[in-house]
Amino acid sequence: MTIHEILPLVSTSFIVLSAICVAVGWVLIAQRKIKPHQKWMNAAAIFATIFFIVYVLRTSILGSTPFNGPESLKNVYLAFLLFHIVLATIGGVMGLVTLRYAYKNMVEKHRKIGPKTSIVWFCTAITGVTVYYLLYVKYPGGETKPLLDAIFG
Ligand code: HEM
Known part of the structure; x- marks a missing residue:
């Protein structure tokens, strides 16, 4: 596994961990356990912050990975990616x-x-895992490159 594959796996794992902590x-x-609720939500916030730091560092230093699936699915993928990014941004602010x-x-x-x-955070995690699956499992091989080239190139 190269650094280009490891970092997305790390950042996606942290969103999932964060969503599990929120759940x-x-x-x-719901059981009125306030102190444990506080601890798990703090952990969720810490994991979300780690996700964000890894994601931003990777995107700014290494770049982004383009969709390597069929041309006919490219626009669907881009719309889905945009939906995930909007959810993550709204979820972060709401958090x-x-x-x-x-x-x-x-x-x-x-x-x-x-x-x-x-709920927004659960949806962020589910769509994030789907993006990861599409880029690195179902259609691997997209070459990581500077952000705008990866989206429009
Ligand atoms: C982003 C992180 C957090 C999320 C997503 C979150 C989510 C929730 C949810 C879903 C409820 C239940 C609302 C209901 O009654 O239906 C709740 C209640 C509560 N939360 Fe959080 N929480 C977070 C962080 C925290 C933290 C850090 C604390 C403590 C400092 C805290 C203290 C409480 C308290 C005291 C209640 C119960 C209020 C009551 O019914 O008396 N929460 N929170």
């Missing part, structure tokens, strides 16, 4: 707002946004 945190709060409400003790607002943030 556990949600189950815990920060959710954490802020928690630490400012704004419990009502936190309770309201918490389930929405969790």
Whole structure:
């Protein structure tokens, strides 16, 4: 395995770990276990941050990997990738707002946004794993290159 294959696997694994922590945190709060909920959600935030750092460093230093599947699926893939990026961005912002409400003790607002943030984050993880599957498992071999070349090249 080359660094071009390892880094996406690492970053995708961290999104999945983060989503698993959110799921556990949600189950815990449903049982009114506040301290354990806080710990699991903090872990989710840490894993999400690691994902983000690895992703940004990889994309800025090594570049991005283009879709190597059939030409006819390229636009579908790009639309799906865009959907995943939009979800991840919204999920990240909602995550920060959710954490802020928690630490400012704004419990009502936190309770309201918490389930929405969790669902957006689950969708981010599922679409992220799908993008990983399409790029590195189903249609491997795309050559990693600078970001704009990978999208439009
Ligand atoms: C981004 C991270 C977090 C997410 C996604 C999240 C999500 C949730 C969800 C889904 C609920 C249940 C809402 C309901 O009642 O239906 C909840 C409640 C709660 N969360 Fe979080 N949470 C996060 C971080 C935290 C942190 C760090 C703390 C502690 C500082 C915290 C403290 C609480 C408390 C106290 C409640 C229960 C409020 C109540 O019903 O009395 N949460 N959260």
